[in-house]
Amino acid sequence: xxxxxxxxxxxxKDLAVEFRTKESLNAAAAFSVAILLLxxxxxxxxxxxxxxxxxxxxxxxxxxxxxxxxxxxxxRELPNxxxxxxxxxxxxxxxxxxxxxxxxxxxxxxxEVISLCVFGIFYGMRWWLHPGELALTCGLTxxxxxxxxxxxxxxxxxxxxxxxxLPVIIYPLLIPLLIGAIETTNTLLIEQPFTGYExxxxxxxxxxxxxxxxxxxxxAETILVN
Amino acid sequence: xxxxxxxxxxxxxxxxxxxxxxxxxxxxxGSCCALLGRNGAGKTTLLRILAGLSxxxxxxxxxxxxxxxxxxxxxxxxxxxxxxxxYEDLSARENLVFFARIADVPSVSQTADGWLKRVGLDRVxxxxxxxxxxxxxxRLALARAFLHEPNVLLLDEPFTSLDDRAIAMLSQLLIExxxxxxxxxxxxxxxxxxxAIASHVALIENGKLRYSGERTQDMLDDPTLLYRLHTELGAx
Numbered sequence: 214x215x216x217x218x219x220x221x222x223x224x225x226k227d228l229a230v231e232f233r234t235k236e237s238l239n240a241a242a243a244f245s246v247a248i249l250l251l252x253x254x255x256x257x258x259x260x261x262x263x264x265x266x267x268x269x270x271x272x273x274x275x276x277x278x279x280x281x282x283x284x285x286x287x288x289r290e291l292p293n294x295x296x297x298x299x300x301x302x303x304x305x306x307x308x309x310x311x312x313x314x315x316x317x318x319x320x321x322x323x324x325e326v327i328s329l330c331v332f333g334i335f336y337g338m339r340w341w342l343h344p345g346e347l348a349l350t351c352g353l354t355x356x357x358x359x360x361x362x363x364x365x366x367x368x369x370x371x372x373x374x375x376x377x378x379l380p381v382i383i384y385p386l387l388i389p390l391l392i393g394a395i396e397t398t399n400t401l402l403i404e405q406p407f408t409g410y411e412x413x414x415x416x417x418x419x420x421x422x423x424x425x426x427x428x429x430x431x432x433a434e435t436i437l438v439n
Numbered sequence: 440x441x442x443x444x445x446x447x448x449x450x451x452x453x454x455x456x457x458x459x460x461x462x463x464x465x466x467x468x469g470s471c472c473a474l475l476g477r478n479g480a481g482k483t484t485l486l487r488i489l490a491g492l493s494x495x496x497x498x499x500x501x502x503x504x505x506x507x508x509x510x511x512x513x514x515x516x517x518x519x520x521x522x523x524x525x526y527e528d529l530s531a532r533e534n535l536v537f538f539a540r541i542a543d544v545p546s547v548s549q550t551a552d553g554w555l556k557r558v559g560l561d562r563v564x565x566x567x568x569x570x571x572x573x574x575x576x577x578r579l580a581l582a583r584a585f586l587h588e589p590n591v592l593l594l595d596e597p598f599t600s601l602d603d604r605a606i607a608m609l610s611q612l613l614i615e616x617x618x619x620x621x622x623x624x625x626x627x628x629x630x631x632x633x634x635a636i637a638s639h640v641a642l643i644e645n646g647k648l649r650y651s652g653e654r655t656q657d658m659l660d661d662p663t664l665l666y667r668l669h670t671e672l673g674a675x
Contacts, residue, residue, distance in 0.1 A: 216541075218540070292527060299541075300491070303587070434508070436507065
């Protein structure tokens, strides 16, 4: 239980700093709302075709907003050599990575809730009709984005062009996750429950999360120290 | 007493440049070793290797018989590097509570409050570190490093930016740590303070260990004696 307790302590600290400064939360929320607002002018938000695009529009917005959040995750540890202090402390490197991902996960969820409210208003979509399936899709996809973002955030933390490098490395890896999220979300946005096809994609999301979380835990020492 | 720290023929390269050359040093349990040397001699490199933050190419290092990166070693080690290692946007108390939590310290709040009082920051405990002076930050960093009562303290120039009162406070903390059996390795340019606290002295020049041994009364009387006797610059 100790590594998990350490991970939640890291997440709690990151969230406390973020709620105090609102550095990435404000930027990510404003970015998402602006994109959704602009697309509501680019497409007719009440046409039938928007239902086919809506899932993609939402998840690409969340993924790009995510870059603003996970870019800050490890760069927050650079001033005062806090990262070195954490690595020399009794904190397990895997707990540090998972803690960072938990922090990013909650921040992204906040951005998603704000964006979904705006989306409902501008596009007239009743996304809340299947809350269980929606929560499952958002939870699994957001964790996938958070863990991949945190792992590569740690790898690129000392690069000068990390803000540019991080999205370039991460988005190709997120393709299977985003396809799954788009497929399942499209079904929810046409107000239908999951069928076998969507459950299959939900399993893909779950497998993606398990694989990347396991890799993060197993390789944390190598990623952070070596 | 056995050896707490064993550095055995360690070589560390930055590219082609050898920052440490065949460094061999044993530090006895409960002793306080002052690492001395000019800027760029290799003191920080050695401390970072001991803290498990930097890898070395050849040789072997053991802290209480385990490798520097082992969980058990990190639990027993307190490290204070050049950076103070605290968060600017958190208060002094929040910082100490966080570090107490990750170090699995029992009664987190009490420990944090106790240390804030010991380093004289109890009245500004709720203030963000951003608003602290340099000396206050350094005192908070010391509290952070000592918080979990480590068996090994690795301190890189801990006297930097401390005023007289804070230097006395740090000296007292180091004496108390030694009394409870902790082993201390500190690098410093403040020879007088180092000689007053240290039981052993190690002098590094250009990555090579020039001298290591007990601190003698002569060194205490004349802190620059070691430099004059054992370094090329001093000899010249």
